[in-house]
Amino acid sequence: MALDDYIHGRDERAVLERKMRQEGRLPPGQSLTLKWPVLHDGEVPDFDPAKWDFRVGGLVEDPLSLTWPELLALPRKEVTSDFHCVTRWSTFDNRWEGVPVPAVLERARPQREATHVMVCGHKGDARYGYTTNLPLADLDRPDVLLALRHNGEDLDPEHGGPLRLVVPHLYAWKSAKWVRGLILMDADKPGYWERAGYHMRGDPFAEERFG
DSSP states (O other): OOHHHHHHHHHHHHHHHHHHHHTTOSOTTOEEOSSOOOOOSSOOOOOOTTTOEEEEEESBSSOEEEEHHHHHTSOOEEEEEEEEOTTSEEEEEEEEEEEEHHHHHHHHOBOTTOOEEEEEEEETTEEEEEEEEEEHHHHSSTTOEEEEEETTEEOOGGGTTTOEEEOTTSOGGGSOTTEEEEEEESSOOOOHHHHTTBOSSOOGGGTOOBO
16 A cells, blocks of 8 residues: 555544544544454354244244245345444444344234343354344344345355344444344343453443443
């Protein structure tokens, strides 16, 4: 990279960061990045559409099990939102396309006792080795997606493709990569990173990084 290009990129980032801070969109302790860093624990799992499924169970009236073609056939929407990583970087105006989580929950019909959700995803060879917990109210929002595409392109495997959860108003570790299911519960329980000391909810504007 030429020195002039480096300086221009650095200046552009600084100007945008200042703008996001003035607009109240940059949470405390965060810095704007023009890139999209890749962060996860373990290997990127293989994707076999013939064996892939997505399940919703626990405290629901109608448990769901969707094949890959069935999930692709569900209605989609596009949401533009910001994305904040607990490691202190933020990206802005991400265009996500995917299946609205509220529509999936509506099909599964949560029971009255359901208050929280365990989100399940791949980790290594384990079917549901990665988990993260969420209040049901944080998941059942119109801007929360099972995302298939980002900025007009299919999600790369390194960024959670073929399917990742996107919960824009919480830190990005709650937006589980390679998501495979939801388990509705009547109480909060820690997931993978929460058991390691991360906050149970993860609001970036409250800096809920660690419990």
